[in-house]
Structure formats: C-alpha cells, structure tokens
Amino acid sequence: MSTAISRKKVHMESSGTALVVDHDETRVTALATLVKELGFEPVVHTTAVGAREFLHQRPDLDVIVCELDMEGLTWDTARRSLPELDVQIPIILISDEARADAMMTALRWGASDFFVRPLDDIEALERSLGRCRRQRQVRRELEQSRHSLEAANTELRGTIKVLEQDQQAGRQVQMRMLPSTPMVLGDYVFSHTVIPSLYLSGDFTDYFTVGDRHVTFFMADVSGHGSSSAFATVLLKNLFARKRSDLLRKNDETIYSPVAMLKRANLELMDLEVGKFATMVVGVIDTEANTLRYSVAGHLPQPVLVCREGARYLRGEGSAVGIMEDAHYEEHLIDLPDSFMLALFSDGILEILPPKNLIEKEKYFIGVFEETADSPEELVTRLGLDRVETAPDDIAALFISKRD
Amino acid sequence: MDGRILAASHDGAYVIRMTGDVRLTLCTTIDEYFQKMFADPGFTSVWVDLCEAEGIDSTTLGLLAKLAIKVQDKYGFQPAIFSCEPGINRLLKSMGFQRLFDLREESCASPENIHEIPQVTGSEDSVKDKVIEAHRVLMGLSEENQARFKDLIVALERG
Secondary structure, eight states: OHHHHHHHHHHGGGOEEEEEEOSOHHHHHHHHHHHHHTTEEEEEEOSHHHHHHHHHTOOOOSEEEEESSOTTOOHHHHHHHHHHHTOOSOEEEEESSOOHHHHHHHHHHTOSEEEESSOOOHHHHHHHHHHHHHHHHHHHHHHHHHHHHHHHHHHHHHHHHHHHHHHHHHHHHHHHHSOOSSEEETTEEEEEEEEOSSSSOSEEEEEEEETTTEEEEEEEEESSOHHHHHHHHHHHHHHHHHHHHHHHHHOOOGGGOHHHHHHHHHHHHHHHTSSOOEEEEEEEEETTTTEEEEEEEBOSSOOEEEETTEEEEOOOOBOOBTSOTTOOBOOEEEEOOSSEEEEEEOTHHHHTSSOSSHHHHHHHHHHHHHHOOSSHHHHHHHTTGGGOSSOSSOEEEEEEEEOO | OBEEEEEEEETTEEEEEEEEEEOOSOOHHHHHHHHHHHHOTTOOEEEEEOTTEEEEOHHHHHHHHHHHHHHHHHHSSOOEEEOOOHHHHHHHHHTTGGGTSEEEOSOTTOGGGOOOOOOOTTOOHHHHHHHHHHHHHHHTOOSTTGGGOOSEEEEEOOO
16 A cells, blocks of 8 residues: 555645445445545445436546445446446446456456455556556547537538639629620620530630720630639729720720730739730621621630531731740631621630540531531530530630621 | 659769659759759759650640740850650640750660750850760669659659
8 A cells, every 4th residue: 555655645636536335335445545645526325327418428437446245236237328328438347346247348348457455456457447547538539529529520511612712703704804795796706615624614705896887806715714714804893894994995995905914914914923824816706897806815616607618727927925924926817707606715625525635626616616616506516515514724705696 | 663862962963853744743852953053063964854844734844944044144044855756746846845854765775875064154165075974864863763863753643
C-alpha cells in the first residue's frame, strides 16, 4: 500500500473517475480508498440495480471496478444489461476465488482485467487502471474528433451554399448581359444560346446595332471556366459597349473595325494580368449593302456560312487575344448571299461531336450544316445540343440569318 | 486516354511531353516546374513533344504560350514544339502558335534527324553538340523507360 501512496502523487494530475461496485460495505470502502490512492475519483455503488441505474445516466467514467461475486449480479443480467447500455467503459472484475472458468467468461464477456483477492500486486492493478483510462481517453478523443468533423462538415456545407448562391447570382448577372434573343432587324434575325458547364461561363456572345445600318457582333471563348473566365467576358462586353458609345460621343470608328476591336481586346486582356486569353470572332454586318466584315482570333470552329449553294467555313487566321502583345489579325470583307444563315459556335461544341480528331470534327461539323441547316432550331437538334445535360465545356452558339 | 504531362532534363536541355487528352484543372505543378527550369543556370533549351497528345485544353495552351513568351524574353529564342498529329497542328496554328514556337510537324520518332535545336543564343559549338546529344537521349525515352521522365509526372483526370 505504501508504494501505491508514494506513486499516487505522480499520477494525481491525470486522475479519472472510477465506478466501484460491491455489496459488501467494508470491502467496497477499502477498494474505493485503494482506487483513490491510485489516482481515481471513486463513485461507490453497493447494489447492482443502483449501479445499473447510475450507468443509465451515461456518466463520464474512465473505468468500472466491480466485484464479481456480488449479490444481484449474475452473468445473465450483466451480459444483457451491458450491451443494452452500449457501455464503452472498460471493466475490471475482482473476485475472491481464482476460478478459471469465471475468469475466461469474464474476459470473453469483455472485461479488461481480472483480479483475485487478496490484492497484493497493487502495481498490476495500477497498470490495469492506467490502461483503462488511456483506452477511455482514446475513445473520448475519437468522439471529440467525430464531433469536430461533424461541425466542420456542417460549416463547409454552409460555405458551399453561400458560394453556390454567389455563383447563382453571378449566373443571373451573366445571363442578363446577353443580348435579347431573337433580335429581328428587318430581314435579319439574330439569336443565341449559351450552355455553361458550371454556373458561370467563359463563353460569351453579343450583337447590337451601330448607327442605322450596321450590326456588330462577337463570339468569345475565354480560356478556363468559372468566375475568372466570366469576369473576362464582362470586360469584353464592356469594351464593345464603350466603343459603341465612343462612336456617338467622340466619332471614334473603332467599333466598325473587327481588327481594331480585337487589338483593343488583346491589350485589355493582357493588362488584366490574370493569365486569361480568349479566342474570338468579331463581325460587322452592313445591312444596307448586305456585306460582312469579320476577323477571327484563333477561334475554332470557324464561322459557318450556309446558303443555297451549301455550307462553308469563313476562313481567317489570327492569334487568340490576351497572349502576345504584337498580335496580328486579318480583316475579311465578303458579300453575303440574299438568303443565308451564319452560325458561330464556341469550341465546346467540338467536344460533343463523335469524331476524335479535330480535323475530323471540323469535317463532321460542316457536314451537319450541309445536310440540315434550315433553321437554328433544327441545327441545335442535329448537333445534339438539346440533349446535352452536363457539357464538358461551355457551349455558346450565335445565329444570324436573313431571308429574302 | 487520360492526359499526362511528363518532363525530363539532361545537361540543361528540357523536354516536356504531353500525352493523351490533356486537361489541366490544376496547373500549379507545371508552373512550379517551369520556374525551376528557369532558375537552372545550365538551362540551354526546351522543347515540347506533342506527338502523343490527343487533345489539349485552353488552360494548357495558355501555359505553353506563357512558356514560349518567357523563353523568348529571357533567352532570345523560340522553343520548339514537335507535333505530328494533324488535329493538334490545326489547333496550334489556329491559335497563332507558329508565331510563338518553332513548330516542327515532322515525326519526332526519329531522333537521328534532329540537327538543330532552338537554344540560348551564343552557346558555343561544343555546347550545341551537347544539347543535340541531350535531346537525342531524351527523345529516345520511350513508354518503357519513362521512369527517366521523373522530374514531373502529372496525371490529371478529365474534368
């Protein structure tokens, strides 16, 4: 006992709580004292029923020290009641007899240890109690980390919800930035459709009248997806709107020139310094002369012009905007047929076409126009656009048609 | 086929090989690799091997463009892109990459035919020979001994 007392001081700081159960008042008091000396706060119960009720309250215990040969405690009741309680508290059993079968049963039943009176190896009991406390501690820590995980999870869900709401709001804004569809101007009809792969799209298209006979339009595909790409589309929209108003206010004719617009877009994207670039097609239609002035900046697939004679790509070379400072663009001026449809798609369309290779995809794509192509609606169906549920990439389409 | 990016260096010559359908949702690893490359005092040249690439997304193209501009600014030469797949070549040209890179459309399966490698100007002849030799070594690295492409192996899943 004296060794236990001297050790007690060392262990006092990390004391735990022990439930001590025995019907014999004298024995239980002695056991409680010993347990206390070994650094545990004893809670004494002298009836099995009382102890069970106490356990029902789910007390935060480190260990149960229980007399095996106790009145009112049978293997049957114990076996039934403990799983019922879902007791996760280690149990040390104490008995007057060293009966092998009792020990085996106790251990199989889940007891942590088994001691026989007289308890002379106090150190063994102390070690056993220590093990129980550590075991219990580990369970507590597990429980705690489970709780904090759950809390973190709940918090994350909340954050995701907020982010989703932001994205939804952004999407609303972006959708409102798009021009009205269809826009009818005499014989000309402009329409578009944009399918984002995320909430926000890096694809953007716009068309608007300039003066009383021109319409400027563009299609832009900003690299990447999501917010940063969407911001770049806002910048482009803003650039075109600004240049449109500069014509009225300052007589600045940049808006009539696809190449000049691309050069501006190039500089503005480079200035943005977010590593974003965009492929673009910019066009200006003169509705009186029925001509198209256009320029292509690295955009694929190239615009498709469909008329009675068939479908063809409107060729044009030029670097994507936002990559290099001294980018070059070509300007093309063509006469438009009396009746035609001009279709511009972002490269997301190529992703959903069956061929694997880009060159094959381009052939397939123009083939669809050769075969169908009476109306944008028909095309959308032919290309499978109305069946796309989750687009791998943003897909945008702009249609300009004229009937004579 | 999922996209992979492999890189290796030998005597200051760097090769970046892209295979499969290359889509980068995370590009920091490559950025770091490029930084390491530019910090190498022995750097003499870099080329990009796209012969086994099936597709390249816009983010990756942007990174390549950035690489070319940096090499031009810092070392005064255009890095080479070896690409023998017509679809990939079409993509590169449509983006204007012929103005950023020395585009080589010949097959790069035959390293014997490589005599000139774009490299840091002013390199002496002996260095030049070494660089060509280094590239031949790197070129000879096949699927089987890909372990030598150990500097950077990024396997990125689609999307």
